[in-house]
Amino acid sequence: MLLCLLFLWLPRVEKWRNMFQIGTLPTPSFPPSHSYYSKMWLLALSVPVLPGILIIVLSQYYHRANVRALCRRALGWALRLARGGSVCVKSTHAYVFSHCTHGNAQSVLEAFDGYDETHPSLCLGPQRGQVLDEVLRRVGPRCVLELGMHCGYSSIRMLRLLPPAGRLLTVEMDSSTAELGEELILVAGFKDSQFLVLACSSAEAIPALRPHLAPAHGDSSAEAIPALRPHLAPAHGDSSAEAIPALRPHLAPAHGDSVAFDLVLMDHDPQRYLPDLLAMEKERLLSPSGCHVLLVNRGQCGPALSDLMKYFNAWTENYSIVSEHRFMTEVFYHEDSCHARL
Incomplete structure (x- = not known):
């Protein structure tokens, strides 16, 4: 933006200088070289600012998601600072309970993270x-x-x-x-x-x-013991009743x-x-x-x-x-x- 203003300003300064030279307007009180120094001053001012302007423009067009995330973090930090450092478990519970899909563990975790962005939390x-x-x-x-x-x-x-x-x-x-x-x-x-x-x-x-x-x-062991009965011979049904209690240590x-x-x-x-x-x-x-x-x-x-x-x-x-x-x-x-x- 500053660079564009510079290019728009330079022709206007040049036009005024020519008008002063042909006598269309009264001769100004400043020296004739004033416009030259104005150009140099504007150029010197724009050089260190230009990289920052380019970064902002590129960020707006190519990294809008990152910029939004950064702004969201800054806003969350400001909100947490305004609310103080105390953690309210009841507030955490109420927010998560009302902002999640019940029965969906991932949704519950996302609700926790959403609360943590703007509130003090121990998550x-x-x-x-x-x-x-x-x-x-x-x-x-x-x-x-x-x-x-x-x-x-x-x-x-x-x-x-x-x-x-x-x-x-x-x-x-x-x-x-x-x-x-x-x-x-x-x-x-x-x-x-x-x-x-x-x-x-x-x-x-x-x-x-x-x-x-x-x-x-x-x-x-309670689940494993009944599964053993089909492997026991029918003729030994009586002895299996005595053997099964002794199997627990082996399980x-x-x-x-x-x-x-x-x-x-x-x-x-x-x-x-x-x-x-x-x-x-x-x-x-x-x-x-x-x-x-x-x-x-x-x-x-x-x-x-x-x-x-x-x-x-x-x-x-x-x-x-x-x-x-x-x-x-x-x-x-x-x-x-x-x-x-x-």
Whole structure:
């Protein structure tokens, strides 16, 4: 725009200079070379501004979607700043409940993301969520523990990637948040048998988790035992009734993998990360064959994560760091001599 004005202005200046020279108008008070200096001043002014003008024009014509996204982020940041930093779980629940398609997990996640753009929220968000999705697809866990529910966003994100027989146990200290989060998980289309919400602190929940995992072991054997009867000879029907109860120990997987977690997401109080990890080791809740532990970093976990890293470096036979992101760290646990030191 500035360049166009420059080209329109130069001929006019030249015309005025010629009119002054032939005496059509009174001779101005400024020196005859004034128009020359005006041209040079305009040229000097336009040179540094020209790249910015070109970028704006190209952005409008070729990157309109990116410009709109940038403006939307700026507007969302301004709205979050105006609303303050307090997080309202009830407001999150009301927005998601009314802006999603019930029974559609992806629609529920998109409603969460839409709320997060303009309101303070504790949801993981799309960026952390993509990292979480990648880990679940790579690991393929059957049993997942989540510490810190935050209205159910990460719970829904993980449940949609678990296998049909997979199960999620999530712990949330605030009972109101746990209730609202559980409702949104049901709104997303998941069944009660696929997850369990415990409304208590992690310190209270971890020692009491094993009884909640035991039914999965019992159910699997209860389904397997009736399938054995067709393989038994009719003549031995009486003896099979005596043999079947003795089969249960042989149906339990080795090392108790059915009652241990393959993946743990820690997104609660960072000061509880290390104590809770030690408690899970003590209770043997981490799968001996391997458990992936995801540590969420929300920017206030510096000292807590530092202590964790020191612990991992001290016990490299049990822990190895798989990946480190600015907002999440993935650690792999496997049993070696861990229980001897506990």
